[in-house]
Amino acid sequence: MDARTSRFTRKFRAGGAFGWDDVDVLAYKEAGGAPFRAVTRQVLFEEAEQGCQLRYFEVAPGGHTTLERHEHVHAVLVLRGRGAALIGDEVREIGEHDLCRIPPMTWHQFRAADDAPLGFLCLVSSERDRPQLPSDADLAALRTDPAVAAFLRI
Template identity: 55%
Template sequence: MMHRKALDGFRWDGIDHLPYKEEGSVPFKDISRQVLLSAPELSGELRYFEMGPEGFSTLERHEHMHGVMIFRGEGHCLVGDEVRFVRERDLVTIPPWTWHQFRATAGVAFGFLCMVNTQRDKPQLPSDTELEELRTNPTVRAFLDGEI
């Protein structure tokens, strides 16, 4: 059995508070991650990501699916060609090979739990052509430009 006591500030006992990704490797802002559970026998990993009031994750896609639960605050998420307002306890499913990004757009910290496969592929970033195609949707363009 494992028990990790919840601490103040959306941290957990014995869990490292890590950078989201290597600084300068891809575009992101003011976001961190914590791996809460990595269990090969479950074939899954539960992670907690938190971003500051104007933070955002990387625009990316993968061959693996994501299950996300908004755990703290509110913001917006892009999944494919849809932008949705999300808040605490909302659930978001991200299908394989679907562009996705989360943004703290409400001026408050924004955190989410993310369940993924233990063994998974590396994220792909959009090419200039793919980004241009995404931006043809006015709502997606406004999201990517930080106007939503």
């Protein structure tokens, strides 16, 4: 039976390599176009019959995800480490067990602290649109808020 469809698989390992056995550690995104730094992802569940995908993202210390938005909702649970997140026009410190909801068409970006990783689960619809990157006008609008401007990594 495939590890993705077995009822009991994926033993969690919390040692040096945080993650799950038999779950590939993948590149966060394909190279080019979308700026990010030091991020990996693991697809834990790909459930077509439930219509969702559960993924684990690991942002290394000092790393960040891409600044993007899309039509689908994200539900995020921070599992380990700490950092900060931009959701819409609000920047907040985040850490273990914090929850974040990202509404449709809302700009968002996650950053790990300089001295700690940021690992989080992300639940999304199996059927989803492609991320949109900000235009120059979008960036100018976001940067009108000093806290957001200081947070952004692009």
